[in-house]
Amino acid sequence: TVFWEQDIRPIYERSCATCHGDGGNQTFMGSFEAFRALGERALERASSGEMPPPTASAMAEPLTADEVQLLQTWVEEGMNP
Numbered sequence: 001t002v003f004w005e006q007d008i009r010p011i012y013e014r015s016c017a018t019c020h021g022d023g024g025n026q027t028f029m030g031s032f033e034a035f036r037a038l039g040e041r042a043l044e045r046a047s048s049g050e051m052p053p054p055t056a057s058a059m060a061e062p063l064t065a066d067e068v069q070l071l072q073t074w075v076e077e078g079m080n081p
Contacts, residue, residue, distance in 0.1 A: 002074040004032045004081050011067050015052050016042075018059040036079045043068075043075050 002008065012020075012035060020029040029035045035042065045051040046068050052060035063071070074080070 001080060002070055002077055004035065004074070004079070007070055008035065008074050011063065011071065015060045015063055015067075019052070032081050039071075039075050039079045043071050046071060 009032075012029065016029060018024060019026040022028070022030060027038070029038055029042070042051065046063045049062070052062060
């Protein structure tokens with residue numbers, strides 16, 4: 001089972017928080033509830049390579065194939081806290 005706190009949050013903090021965290025310039029996704037509300041969209045954009053965008057590469061690392069798979073499993077399992 002994949003969980004937000006132990007599995008997804010570290011990915012968020014490394015690759016998403018710069019823009020989607022407190023003080024970021026994009027939609028806030030820094031809590032379980034906020035990320036869960038956009039989880040399927042986040043998966044789509046990460047899978048397609050849209051997120052994080054290349055312009056953010058100096059601040060955020062792209063997701064690896066394993067991280068995208070973990071995100072997909074999390075969504076498929078119902079986005080556990």
